[in-house]
Amino acid sequence: MSKLEELIQELCPNGVDKFELQQLFITRNGYTPSKSKSEFWENGTIPWFRMEDIRENGNILSDSLQHVNACAVKGKLFPKNSIIVATSATVGEHALITVPSLANQRFTCLMIRPEYRDMFEPKFLFYYCYKLDEYCLQNLKKSSFASVDMNKFSKFKFSVPPLEVQREIVRILDSFTLLTAELTAELTARKKQYEYYRDSLLEPPKHDTEKVFLSDIVNIKNGKDYKHLGEGKYPVYGSGGIMTYVNEYVYDKPSVLIPRKGSLNNLFYVDTPFWNVDTVFYTEINDKKIIPKYLYYLLQKEHLESLNTAGGVPSLTQTVLNKVKLIIPSLSRQQKIIECLDNFDAICSDLNIGLPAEIEARQKQYEYYRDLLLTFAETGKIIATDRQTDRQTDRQTDRQTD
Incomplete structure (x- = not known):
């Protein structure tokens, strides 16, 4: 019997109580201070969280990418160890915030009521909110803009085991998280190592300094819509990769x-017939001057994403691409470099099958055990306060914080 099973057997053999979200938490919406008031943003020291923070830095956060000035704060800050839950736009994400903070309007902040603070390990609530994420995705309002039905949101039920059980669950789930982080770090290091050797091999000899424009060796062609085509065997490429398969090809x-x-850095080398949509260019390559596979490797080294011409969605134009300057060695040298890089690429491909596959397997295993660990036998007792009393309490809280 595991330690967790022993704790459950000892401390809650007859199951655990469930509490509605509205019983356990005071909830407040995030907001965005006016961008037109520079004083709200200059010299800001207060963390202001957005979805970008979760995407870039994970789900347990102690600082944000953007900060606001104290004069922008309405009432009180969200207290430390609050949980922000995405309830509109990108629904299905949450984060534990370990410092006093604010968040934008896409988030609803869960602040544990004072009378329940001693019942919870903050990280246990954080892990349990993965169940809340799934619940939110299943309870969206019917509209063109994704948003959670907040009436149903307030009735989500949290299982509340004893603190010792919560801490053991946190310990187990933390160990899964750490292993995945270590595997991801190793994969990142291996990819950087591969890129270093690739770029070293593509560095031209010192005596070889003659540059050509990309337009001297290729014709850049636009993609086309594929929706009028039937199903088939030819892949359709977009900027993210293969989208579907059709019965015609645009180039062979x-x-x-x-x-x-x-x-923009997601280049593809294709040596079989294909179709491409208008978010990706294809190239007609003069193979008497450059071997197509060599061009693929060479353009990877050029980091075309640095040539972005747009302030919103990253974009490239034919005009910009045509002016890219390249040093092209002899065809025989190109072939030797291709052979070396193909070997490196094979190693990287094995790596992409190996470590990423292991990371994905670990993630699925983690999600399975997380769901299992957070599922408890129930006493059949669901604790909920009178909604009228709750609304009065929350209105009093809002008056104190606004």
Whole structure:
């Protein structure tokens, strides 16, 4: 019997009580201080969280990418160890915030009521909110804009085991999280190592300094819509990769596909017939001057994402691409470099099958055990306060904080 099973057997053999969200938490919406008032943002020291913070830095956060000035705060800050839950736009995300803070209007902040603070380990609530994320995705309002039905949101039920049980669950889930982080760090390091050797091999000899424009060796062509085509065997490429398969192709010779919008560094080498949509260019390559596979490797080294021409969605134009300058060695040297880089690429491909596959397997295993660990036998008792009393309490809280 595991330690967790022993604790459950000892401390809650007959199950655990459930509490409605509205019973356990005071909830407040986030907000965005006026961008037109520079004093709200200059010299800001108060963390102001957005979805970008979760995407870039994870789900347990102690600082934000943007900060606001104290004069922008309405009432009180969200207290430390609050949980922000995305209830509109990108629903299905949450984060534990370990410092006093604010968040934007896409988030609802869960602040544990004072009378229940001693009942919870903050990280246990954080892990349990993965169940809340799933519940939110299943309870959206019917509209063109994704938003959670907040009446149903308030009735989500939290299982509340004893603190010792919560701490053991946190310990187990933390160990899963740490292992995944270590595997991800190793994968990142291996990819950087590969890129270093690739760039070193593509560095031209010192005596080889003659540069050509990209337009001297390729014709850049636009993609086309594919929706009028039938199903078939030819892949359709967008800037993110293969989208579907159709019964016609736009080009049947080796080509390097260059994203026009979106993930500008996501190049593709294709040596079989294909179709491409208008978010990605294809290239007709003069193979008497450059081997298509060599061009693929060479353009990876050029980091085309640095040529972005747009302030919103990253974009490239033919005009900008045509002016890219490259040093092209002899065809024989190109072939030797391709052979070396193909070997490196094979190692990287094995890596992409190995470590990422292991990370994905670990993530699925983690999600399975997380769901299992957070599922308890119930006493059949669901604790909920009178909604009228709750509304009065929350209105009093809002008056104190606004």
